[in-house]
Amino acid sequence: MDGFATFITGIEQWAWIGWLVLIALFLVIEMMTLDFTFLMLSFGSAVGLITDLVGLPLWAQVIIAAAAAALFIFFLRPPLLHRLRRGEDPTKSNVAALIGLRGTALQDITKISGQVKLSNGDTWTARSLDGTPIIEGSRVAVAEISGATAIVRPVIE
Structure with missing residues (x-):
């Protein structure tokens, strides 16, 4: 010890x-x-x-x-x-800024393909959020971004 x-x-x-x-x-x-x-x-x-x-x-x-x-x-x-x-900029940027952004379907959007022009002027490949077809010219909103593809949902105005 x-x-x-x-x-x-x-x-x-x-x-x-x-x-x-x-x-x-x-x-x-x-x-x-x-x-x-x-x-x-x-x-x-x-x-x-x-x-x-x-x-x-x-x-x-x-x-x-x-x-x-x-x-x-x-x-x-x-x-x-x-x-x-406290001094941080609260403005969303990058992908976070695209969520909720409105746009117009440039071609029919399905669960596997499509194209959309967003209100910020960008054109993105797109897919339908729930797989429901969205026809060309329809108003859409970005629900999420997956790689270089905007996952969109129809917007009824």
């Missing part, structure tokens, strides 16, 4: 290095993810480092660091994410 006690004492004596390594590791991961989760874990590890410097036992350091990280994740991260995203 004496060897195990010596081992634990050694770990507790050098725990501050472990906390520094965790802080650095979490910060590096945060730089790659930019999600604030690992930043909060890094803050929790900093609290663990402080508890080590105060002289608390290792088990207390781990519990306090975990509790601090959880508090940071639940209470500090959401407002930070909100502030980060």
Whole structure:
């Protein structure tokens, strides 16, 4: 038992290095993810480092660091994410901008083929959403995009 006690004492004596390594590791991961989760874990590890410097036992350091990280994740991260995203452009782009867009069938649209001209001026190959044929000249709306094909549904105006 004496060897195990010596081992634990050694770990507790050098725990501050472990906390520094965790802080650095979490910060590096945060730089790659930019999600604030690992930043909060890094803050929790900093609290663990402080508890080590105060002289608390290792088990207390781990519990306090975990509790601090959880508090940071639940209470500090959401407002930070909100502030980060408040300047985002809410305008839909790419494929998301095409969903719901209206258009006109340039040729009959079936479950396997067709062509549509959208209100933004683009011409797309098209398929009927539910397989019902849509005749040329009918008004349609884009329900989804599958590759380079617009899946459309008829619009009754």
